[in-house]
Amino acid sequence: MDGATIYDIAQKAGVAPSTVSRALQDHPRIGAKTRQRIQSLADEMGYVPSAVARGLKTSRSHVIGVIVHRIEDPFLTEVLRGIEDTLQASGYSLFLAASQRDLKREEKAVQAMGENRVDGVIISSSDISSERMHQLERYGIPSVLINNQTQQAPHTYSVYHDERYAMHQLLHHVIELGHERIAYLGNTRGGRTNLQRRQGYEEALAQAGLKIRADYIVNGENGMPQSGAQSMRALLESATALIPTAVVCFNDMMALGAMQAIRQAGLRVPDDLSLTGFDNVDLAAYFNPPLTTFHQPRYELGLQAATMMLQALNGEIGPAEQASCLRGELIVRQSTGPHPAAPP
Amino acid sequence: MDGATIYDIAQKAGVAPSTVSRALQDHPRIGAKTRQRIQSLADEMGYVPSAVARGLKTSRSHVIGVIVHRIEDPFLTEVLRGIEDTLQASGYSLFLAASQRDLKREEKAVQAMGENRVDGVIISSSDISSERMHQLERYGIPSVLINNQTQQAPHTYSVYHDERYAMHQLLHHVIELGHERIAYLGNTRGGRTNLQRRQGYEEALAQAGLKIRADYIVNGENGMPQSGAQSMRALLESATALIPTAVVCFNDMMALGAMQAIRQAGLRVPDDLSLTGFDNVDLAAYFNPPLTTFHQPRYELGLQAATMMLQALNGEIGPAEQASCLRGELIVRQSTGPHPAAPP
DNA sequence: TGATTGCGTGCAATCGATTGCGCAAAAAGG
DNA sequence: CCTTTTTGCGCAATCGATTGCACGCAATCA
Structure with missing residues (x-):
């Protein structure tokens, strides 16, 4: 139950681990019946691929880090929702850290992202220190900034509101x-x-x-x-x-x-x-x-940021489209009214 | 710059990789001067340990997964803050997924947690399906539930509000x-x-x-x-x-x-x-x-949950303390007043 | 019939760290 | 001065997946 690997499957199926690996990722050179057999064997044995092992080999984690300054900020949570929706739809996962505007925590957060080899980082923390940005750059981790156009480093993208x-x-x-x-x-x-x-x-x-x-x-x-x-x-x-x-x-x-x-x-x-x-x-x-x-457009801001990140990771985006600007919409309700005739 | 490993350090320091590894984790059998030399060399080379490689070997990721149903719920964000604070203080990181009350997404979230080999999962989603709980159990991932005492499986802990x-x-x-x-x-x-x-x-x-x-x-x-x-x-x-x-x-x-x-x-x-x-x-x-x-006590709920998780991971907690109940406090403000003398 | 093409798999190296075991050299003890 | 013990470090296996290369076999073509 716990921890079936491709080796276990290979043994049971009487094939090599490499074949199992390929079968599971629909490699074209694997025969249909072999593929079938392996697939169902994997299901049966409750096989769960190790993203850790895969990540080590491929150096892609399919995880995006997100740094916000306050989780509980209703503005940010909507942004986060946009990010999460987008990432989940593309098979990516989300690594979250809050800086709470604390430089120490901010550093630890970036550090953690680096150690965990996230594929990219989305930052929605208006006052991220440029020191951290350089740190990310050193790590070679691309980043997209939300509502913060201070940085224009090579691997830095930006989404902001007009x-x-x-x-x-x-x-x-x-x-x-x-x-x-x-x-x-x-x-x-x-x-x-x-x-x-x-x-x-x-x-x-x-x-x-x-x-x-x-x-x-x-x-x-x-x-x-x-x-x-x-x-x-x-x-x-x-x-x-x-x-x-x-x-x-x-x-x-x-x-x-x-x-x-x-x-x-x-x-x-x-x-x-x-x-x-x-x-x-x-x-x-x-x-x-x-x-x-x-x-x-908070949700869209998050959505755009995540989309941009994914595009950047797939090389579909160049330095030309490094920034994206969104516009929102005036909402008139009842807290505004005509100028009072007789001022107080 | 990008991707110095312990091998690189070992080479530069003229020692074996194993020595570097031990030096970096303050192993007692490493000489003080060697440790020093390696430490500074590591800093200098901008070494960032790979949590991925480490996780593969040790099968501990130091990552805790959190599943909520709605990120944007102000109740949950406070809980999340409590969790995040606690985890970060203990050197753990946070993996976040939102189920949006969607069974498909819920499944994908649990799946992702399993693949990424998180050490534990904290769930604050009032209606998690028992199917998912079993899935976690199969994966051998301990879990703590917040405000949901439905499950009492072996590796399931619980924190709730009275x-x-x-x-x-x-x-x-x-x-x-x-x-x-x-x-x-x-x-x-x-x-x-x-x-x-x-x-x-x-x-x-x-x-x-x-x-x-x-x-x-x-x-x-x-x-x-x-x-x-x-x-x-x-x-x-x-x-x-x-x-x-x-x-x-x-x-x-x-x-x-x-x-x-x-x-x-x-x-x-x-x-x-x-x-x-x-x-x-x-x-x-x-x-x-x-x-x-x-x-x-939303923040405390998250704090308790995270603390419990960490204790469970360290084996400091047994089945006896599987549940923790918190009490909050009445806050009287101005939306309540005496019964109207003359009912409308 | 012999040479060529292509399909289906296996071998083995690799990613980066951890760790039990073993082996020297130095320190301690007789 | 010769054993023991301690100290300091290296060897090599291991975690679980990926992937370039090669190899055998069947089908195709000349």
Whole structure:
């Protein structure tokens, strides 16, 4: 039962191990009846090929490593789902590690991927250190980065979301509703993503001929509801003179926190204040009020990344197609409304 | 650079490969200076041991497989985090597969775990088929089940949450607030978990001398907000004669959906209707109103499961300690309130 | 009938590490 | 100064699969 090998099968079938190996992988030079006999013998004996032995010989593990910074991030889990679906459909398996933004853990994760000889690594960790990227390069492991175009090494591919486009869409929506005092609630930990979103915000304001006010730009310390609430309170206090009538947030979770802060300040969404999120997290439709946000194609991001990885491994992709940019879609719900006639 | 082996090192150091191997694993019979020399040579050459080759020889991969049904489930991601933290701290890696409640995928996942010779499998998929469990047993792979005590095979361990205790706590809380017409909003897909929660609900009602009404028990088709909303609507319509004043839900997400349905019906939480969730999902504190729920020790569940797995692998655990039961904690927030004086 | 082609298999090396056993040289003991 | 013991290291087999090469035999062709 436990641990039948091709040798065992070979013996029982009265052939050589090599024949068993070939029969099992449908090698053309193996006779049909031999193949049949071996196949059924293998089933009968409960043979499970050893990916370990195979990997040693072929130096391909059919395993892709994935590094995320927080497993529990709803954005990342959707990405992960896209990756997993794609890999599983192609017979690949998934090796997961979380860095938790800890450099030590990040290093151990990359190390583990190296030791286990994964065929490639997909990284969705906005602040992966370039040191790690070099490490991967040394290992000769190709990698694809999600939403992080910092690196352009030979074996590095990239899939990202068009942040500027997204912010333009969001801002147009809010501006069309008549808002002029629009704040941006960012995320210090957001890395390049945060930067691009803020740029998009500023560009859109400029294009609409609106002023960019420094006191309308607040950066939370992370992307969690708590940080959103805190930043929102800061915004409401610092800008008492002229409270914004709309706030666009770095992501849905911060927006959720912000909502609570707004309620606690005795204001209402969207009557007194319009609010937008980002990502279109599953629960966003059920917030109270349902959140206007931008649907980032998270699943597709993961799917694209995995597809790219597989193509790269099969040599179907060259340096030309090293990057892929995806666009999402504005989702208007009820957290945004017209500019209040009588400002509070 | 790419792929230095112990042979390469041995050659450069002028010793045998076996010496290199032993030096690298701090074998006592290797001289200190030799060890030193080899160590630094290995670093210098960028040596990365092959877990594949090692695994082949030792038949231990230091990899634990994890099977979940939905990666994107916020409950499971916390469990996963507990597992990942624990494993990583012990030098183990994590192999992840999602079954998506699909039998085919489930089979492929188990198959992949078998082929890759993982040392053990942790399963957090309420409805794993017993067929798969047998498969694992045949493979000789030990497993620990999370929140699923169906199997008690030789190499199967179990970690679970005390559902009945939890429901008693929730019900006591609601009953103390004066409620008598209390509904249960369950989850058909919840498997044994759903069953136990409903039993706990019924027991607690009985103990309080309250009647169990069949029309106060509704089962949603899954554990998502949408299903919660739908079930809530059904409840409000079917029980128009005598609407419950409190509803305890299978989980937080269903409660969130239910909240929306209640709002849309023109009722208010908790003024007209008290509502409770289950799990204490991260966002629950930010719902509007913040959700009264039961904190299931998700992280600890994962931690326990992983710890148990590691102990089992080290032979530190016998059949006696095959199961571990954890208790969570009632979290009272603002979705529950006193029984309304004047029923709607 | 003898030479050629092609089909079906077997031989043996290989991937990279681990490990029991054995053998020297050095240290300890008499 | 000659045994023992200890220390330090090498030999070679092994884990389970893959794969280039070669070989025997039957069918085909000249």
